[in-house]
Amino acid sequence: MNIKSKNKIAKRISDSEKMNQTQEVFDENAKKSLIFSRFIPFVGLFIPIVAGTTQMDWHQFNKLNFIGVLLWVGICCFSGYFFGQTPFIKQYFTLIFLLLIIIPAIFQIIWRKLKNRPEEKA
Numbered sequence: 793m794n795i796k797s798k799n800k801i802a803k804r805i806s807d808s809e810k811m812n813q814t815q816e817v818f819d820e821n822a823k824k825s826l827i828f829s830r831f832i833p834f835v836g837l838f839i840p841i842v843a844g845t846t847q848m849d850w851h852q853f854n855k856l857n858f859i860g861v862l863l864w865v866g867i868c869c870f871s872g873y874f875f876g877q878t879p880f881i882k883q884y885f886t887l888i889f890l891l892l893i894i895i896p897a898i899f900q901i902i903w904r905k906l907k908n909r910p911e912e913k914a
């Protein structure tokens with residue numbers, strides 16, 4: 793990543809209008825956002841940053857974050873136990889695990905090739 797692209801990213805992040813919009817949306821949905829952000833890939837990484845920039849109350853943040861953690865861990869443990877008891881999953885665990893790794897990798901490779909393909913002029 794070169795310096796130019798870093799500056800573009802910094803400019804996008806620090807754009808006051810976008811930050812104001814983000815703050816308004818977060819203020820309206822702060823509780824739901826904190827509790828359920830763990831279930832959405834990458835969103836869970838940014839919600840604490842938004843909570844900090846909007847100066848959310850520390851105690852409320854900790855309480856809601858703890859509830860989100862309990863839900864996430866509970867669902868993951870229950871799912872692991874449930875699927876671990878399923879005979880089909882037990883029998884084909886290695887194959888299922890490999891497919892869960894290989895299929896997204898194939899989609900990623902295809903997406904990159906399509907993205908980097910030169911555009912055809914009509």
